[in-house]
Amino acid sequence: MDPIEAIAIDKDSTFALMWEAQRRGHEVWYALVDDLWARDGLPWVSARTARLAKVQGEHADLGPRVDLALGDVDLVWMRKDPPFHMDYIFNTYLLDYVPPPTLVVNAPHGLRAMNEKAWAIRFADLTPTSIITQSMDRIRALAEELGRIVVKPLDGNGGEGVFILRKDDPNIGVILEASTRHETRKVLAQTYLPEAKQGDKRIILVDGEPVGAVNRVPQGVDHRGNIHAGAAVDKATLTPREQEICARIGPDLREAGQIFVGIDVIGDWLTEVNVTSPTGIHEINTFDGVCLEALILDAADRRWRKLQE
Structure with a gap:
């Protein structure tokens, strides 16, 4: 993931996933992508245990650095934000080496294939x-x-x-x-799309199924409907057209091992498919009274259990 000391714990989806894993009694380890390495076809990471607290600035108590074989853990989360450049792709090659039954989320081959801007336009009737x-x-x-x-x-x-x-x-x-x-x-x-002025809807899909949405409305003269760019967030539900979009792309996402995905819809049109590090968990949880991180971990657990068979 990105440096944990720099995250905002009330906005960051990775922290929400880590917190839920800790709540369930799992041991949580933290590393940067620069800490990944491989020898003789086996992937390793220089990682630190992370004890989490919901206190900004004191939210991660990190243990000493340890070289950890990724095949010795149950689940590896790849949660590095873009830019999606060659270094990112090289790191997915290392994650390809992770042996079963360890599960990598999202699956590295899907992370490479599903560029967040380019992959969506293969569905020409769903995109502008x-x-x-x-x-x-x-x-x-x-x-x-x-x-x-x-x-x-x-x-x-x-x-x-x-x-x-x-x-x-x-x-x-x-x-x-x-x-x-x-x-x-x-x-x-x-x-x-002039409808962008009314909002850019982020829809979260878990293992190919929509589980919640939030509308991100640009503020002032800034045209961008991104939370990081200062957009306001409103409660949202799915329209029939958005349900159609999810039904069309969901099976491909599921088949590619993309468990946690955020798609962006403006008006009736799919504009992006975010497989690297989607956000929106906290906002949807607040509006809908749900716990999306629990649904995501449940889906990952189901996939992991299938690998044990």
Whole structure:
């Protein structure tokens, strides 16, 4: 995961999962992705035990560092935030080495295959008109066709690097130069959805099934519906269209071993599928009076028990 001392315990979903595991009597270990290593095909991690408390600033009492064979634990959680770059992919290769019956959540092959921006657009009837390209001319042509578009990096999170562009925007050239790094990096460009002003809905799926949702509403002049970008959160339920979206993508997520997933829906359209480190647990728990981290651990436990058979 990311450095535990820097997290906000009332917002961080990883802390919620760790706390629930501790509450159930499990021993909890903590490590950074930089602490992963392998020798002779066996994965190891330099990890520390973590005793958790719900006191910000004193929320993790860490033990001494120990080299731990990942095959000696029951469950490994990969909860590193993007950017999704080659170092992230290299770490999923190490997690591929984890021998059964140890379970890795989410499954590393799915983390590699299901880019949070790019994977969704395979469902063309569920997503806005979209292109993935590094060509500035193609993006300009899309803006001319649609009038207004959104441009996103494929490896970001939290709304970072997301631009709304009009076809006559005087800054379109410099923005596309920065986004594509002068046409050396592919980006996602898609229809701007005016419904974004009413909110960007985060839906949590556990082993392919929707279990809760929260609406994230942009504030002020900032167009981003991300909690990290200052969006307000409102209680939300699923519409029939959103249920259809979940029913369509849920089986693929389940088959790929993606137990804890957050999808983003604006209006009637699927915009992102977050498999790396989705958030929203705390907000949904508060609005709906549920405990999503318990549902997630239950699903992981069921998967782990099947590996024992």
